[in-house]
Amino acid sequence: MTDIINSNSESGEKFREQINFLIEIDKIKTIFRKTRLFDNSRTENDAEHSWHLCMYALTLKEYSNEPVDILKVLKMLLIHDLVEIYAGDTFLYSDKTKKQKKKEETDAAKKLFGLLPEEQGEEFLKLWEEFEEEKTAEAKFASALDRLEPVMQNCITKGATWKKHNIKKHQVIEKNNKIENGSEKLWEYASGIIDEAVLKGYLEE
Amino acid sequence: MTDIINSNSESGEKFREQINFLIEIDKIKTIFRKTRLFDNSRTENDAEHSWHLCMYALTLKEYSNEPVDILKVLKMLLIHDLVEIYAGDTFLYSDKTKKQKKKEETDAAKKLFGLLPEEQGEEFLKLWEEFEEEKTAEAKFASALDRLEPVMQNCITKGATWKKHNIKKHQVIEKNNKIENGSEKLWEYASGIIDEAVLKGYLEE
Numbered sequence: 001m002t003d004i005i006n007s008n009s010e011s012g013e014k015f016r017e018q019i020n021f022l023i024e025i026d027k028i029k030t031i032f033r034k035t036r037l038f039d040n041s042r043t044e045n046d047a048e049h050s051w052h053l054c055m056y057a058l059t060l061k062e063y064s065n066e067p068v069d070i071l072k073v074l075k076m077l078l079i080h081d082l083v084e085i086y087a088g089d090t091f092l093y094s095d096k097t098k099k100q101k102k103k104e105e106t107d108a109a110k111k112l113f114g115l116l117p118e119e120q121g122e123e124f125l126k127l128w129e130e131f132e133e134e135k136t137a138e139a140k141f142a143s144a145l146d147r148l149e150p151v152m153q154n155c156i157t158k159g160a161t162w163k164k165h166n167i168k169k170h171q172v173i174e175k176n177n178k179i180e181n182g183s184e185k186l187w188e189y190a191s192g193i194i195d196e197a198v199l200k201g202y203l204e205e
Numbered sequence: 206m207t208d209i210i211n212s213n214s215e216s217g218e219k220f221r222e223q224i225n226f227l228i229e230i231d232k233i234k235t236i237f238r239k240t241r242l243f244d245n246s247r248t249e250n251d252a253e254h255s256w257h258l259c260m261y262a263l264t265l266k267e268y269s270n271e272p273v274d275i276l277k278v279l280k281m282l283l284i285h286d287l288v289e290i291y292a293g294d295t296f297l298y299s300d301k302t303k304k305q306k307k308k309e310e311t312d313a314a315k316k317l318f319g320l321l322p323e324e325q326g327e328e329f330l331k332l333w334e335e336f337e338e339e340k341t342a343e344a345k346f347a348s349a350l351d352r353l354e355p356v357m358q359n360c361i362t363k364g365a366t367w368k369k370h371n372i373k374k375h376q377v378i379e380k381n382n383k384i385e386n387g388s389e390k391l392w393e394y395a396s397g398i399i400d401e402a403v404l405k406g407y408l409e410e
Contacts, residue, residue: 018264026243029253038231048234051256071276
């Protein structure tokens with residue numbers, strides 16, 4: 001498939017590695033999540049999800065608990081799900097142990113970012129690790145957005161994914177209250193719509 | 206659809222406008238382009254395309270003719286196709302006049318960004334106008350990437366979209382040689398793979 005991309009003799013090895021990486025990550029468009037578009041027509045894929053979270057970040061930046069370097073937040077959000085090209089999507093409420101998931105995703109990150117020239121690959125790997133650790137202001141805000149979108153998707157689609165997988169309110173709270181670490185305002189909003197979802201019968205108590 | 210999102214009385218008017226904007230732009234995931242995924246399985250939608258261009262920008266930044274503010278490039282790429290939610294996708298080789306397209310898209314931009322709090326809406330509108338004018342270093346580089354991706358998609362899918370719409374080499378060159386304004390390196394690469402596409406029979410001379 002990629003011969004026409006690689007055969008341009010004018011281009012050096014570094015450029016070829018970069019182009020090959022950009023071709024490989026196209027596969028993220030075929031990794032589908034459990035949650036559904038707001039119009040409930042189908043599930044969302046990781047590329048669309050990543051784009052939307054970047055728009056959340058630009059639009060809702062002022063609600064981060066701490067000041068953030070927004071460029072770093074965007075970079076994290078753009079790459080945060082690339083590991084799923086090799087490791088697959090893990091449902092937030094999956095039984096898979098944290099250790100299992102961590103191992104699979106770390107291997108995937110090393111394989112994928114290893115396609116790039118060394119310096120660039122290391123930058124992306126570090127950004128991904130920082131996002132996963134949820135310790136810095138940028139990682140906490142980015143993770144808050146990553147949790148907020150599916151809550152909204154469920155509320156708007158009348159609990160489509162929650163109902164399909166028999167998710168209860170206490171699970172939604174447990175998995176999403178970390179939103180508060182990134183943004184008290186967004187957690188206040190998310191917990192408010194979760195309560196309403198229960199009242200409307202979109203989510204079981 | 207959006208009552209559950211709007212009814213949270215804790216949230217002020219500004220926040221409601223921001224959330225409504227984020228819900229409205231979900232529709233970009235249903236706007237499909239003419240070009241196809243690298244695996245040729247289906248056409249690409251605008252959300253996926255915008256995400257991918259951001260990854261192109263991060264990965265290929267060093268090949269911009271002029272130094273660029275990469276945050277500005279990312280912002281432009283994230284929002285550049287939002288107008289298509291109301292104006293629809295215009296094929297690069299469409300007969301629609303520039304003036305027609307410009308009018309439709311400007312109206313769409315005002316309508317869409319008008320959903321946001323004033324200051325934020327104006328920032329996005331200005332970024333979109335700057336992108337469209339292709340005068341600043343950031344706009345030229347972002348536009349170069351916006352042209353490069355479809356050339357690569359066509360080359361990898363053996364000219365799928367070019368063949369379907371009877372596009373000839375001179376049209377591809379005419380529409381894409383502006384890549385050079387943003388990046389000589391990327392135009393050297395793109396023109397090289399266009400020549401190879403002709404040799405392999407993916408594109409008519």
